[in-house]
Amino acid sequence: MITGLDHAVVLVRDIEAGVAGYQTLLGRAPMWRAQSNGAAIAIFVLDNTSLELMAPAGEGEAADRVRAALDKQGEGLASLAFGVDDIAKAHHRLTRLGLAPDDISNGASNDLASHRSLAWKRTRASAESTHGIRLFFLERAERLARSPETAPAPVTSLDHLVIATPDPERTAALYGARLGLDMKLDRTIAALGTRFLFFKTGGLVFEVIHRTKDGRGDGPDKIYGVSWRVADIEATRARLLGAGLDVSEPREGRKPGTRVFTVRTGTFGVPTIVIQQGQREP
Known part of the structure; x- marks a missing residue:
């Protein structure tokens, strides 16, 4: 579908x-x-x-x-x-x-x-x-062509989109069983106090997060943030710094082989990271 x-x-x-x-x-x-x-x-x-x-x-x-x-x-x-x-x-x-x-x-x-x-x-x-x-x-009826580049080291795609939920079982049933997205991983990282569920569709990942310390609740889910994929994270970071944006230092991502940095300004309320993938896709 x-x-x-x-x-x-x-x-x-x-x-x-x-x-x-x-x-x-x-x-x-x-x-x-x-x-x-x-x-x-x-x-x-x-x-x-x-x-x-x-x-x-x-x-x-x-x-x-x-x-x-x-x-x-x-x-x-x-x-x-x-x-x-x-x-x-x-x-x-x-x-x-x-x-x-x-x-x-x-x-x-x-x-x-x-x-x-x-x-x-x-x-x-x-x-x-x-x-x-x-x-x-x-x-x-028709799809648009890719947006033209206006600067070096542009974003190429959306790597993943994050949804925060008070009830991961409820949300997993929606995106997996009902909507048919391909569930790839269900992992809890105790050090972060967070359960992560990953679903894939159309070349990007839906990352569902649940803060385990809060327990399960019946409140609404929230579209939390995005991760933009780039080919050269150092070049993209340099470009954004040159444009006056506040960005973090690059760091290793949770997935082995990935590098990420956080964009703190210029996102209009959207929590944003930029990621460079390793050789293997999620």
Whole structure:
């Protein structure tokens, strides 16, 4: 049913500031910019997914929704959209699995620069069934090309996306049994007081984390943060330092052969690390 993560949405208060910030971070220009019903979007396309920035821009129903979300949670990750190859079959399966999807709707967007149009069909699972995370499912008529590089040592792809949960069994059942993501690892690291569950889809990893000291609870899950993959971590770090971002020293990642650093500024509320993988993929 699911082919991969189509995109993640980050809400920002000012679209121009968001575009400038993420162009600096990713080393790429947005591939698509549009505005409709009071909301402006910019899409950065990577090898295995896209990042969609969204901000209020004027008045309209969409602007009201975005402003309300920003007032409630601030800037940061807001929703995820999985790609599917057949929206009707996906809707049928989601219904049978108790995820209470909305009716399928048609969507379209016009790029401000090229005046090209994109079309898609989508549905959304109920927030109650997905434990508070807004999950959409999209069938696209056309995929965008990768965003052009604007700086050396750019981000190539999304390595993993982190979801924090008070109940790992509940979340594992959602992403593994119901949505069919490939579960790769279930490990507790006592020194960190954390249980980690890894699911793979479309060339990236969903990392579910649970702080074991808190015990199991019934609160909502949260899209916690991201890890951007690069080919040369030293070159990317030097580029970001030169652009004025606050980044940590490189360090060894938890996975053998990986190196990471933390990006402390310029992420618009998104906890962010940059990672260089070793020879073997997760």
